[in-house]
Amino acid sequence: MLENLHSEFSQNDIAQYVKVHPGHISRIFSKKYHGGYDAWLKYQRVHHAKKIIINQTITVQKCANLCGISNVSWFIKCFKEETSMTPGQFQHSHI
Numbered sequence: 001m002l003e004n005l006h007s008e009f010s011q012n013d014i015a016q017y018v019k020v021h022p023g024h025i026s027r028i029f030s031k032k033y034h035g036g037y038d039a040w041l042k043y044q045r046v047h048h049a050k051k052i053i054i055n056q057t058i059t060v061q062k063c064a065n066l067c068g069i070s071n072v073s074w075f076i077k078c079f080k081e082e083t084s085m086t087p088g089q090f091q092h093s094h095i
């Protein structure tokens with residue numbers, strides 16, 4: 001899954017791939033990651049974005065796309081929720 005963060009995939013897609021009921025996937029994520037699938041996916045995408053921002057000079061739009069997020073405003077909002085900084089502020093703090 002982590003190799004495919006740039007792609008859109010849902011909890012149902014994961015359930016189909018591993019051949020289990022979507023409710024089972026939901027319980028696993030809720031129990032193991034304390035917030036469910038959506039919280040886990042958001043954390044993973046922001047973590048991936050941080051690596052990209054530190055290692056590359058790219059636009060916020062391009063970074064969002066590489067992390068599987070097409071809406072830049074939502075990407076910035078998620079990034080700020082996880083890091084207390086916008087992607088631009090994060091990038092400037094790591095120059």
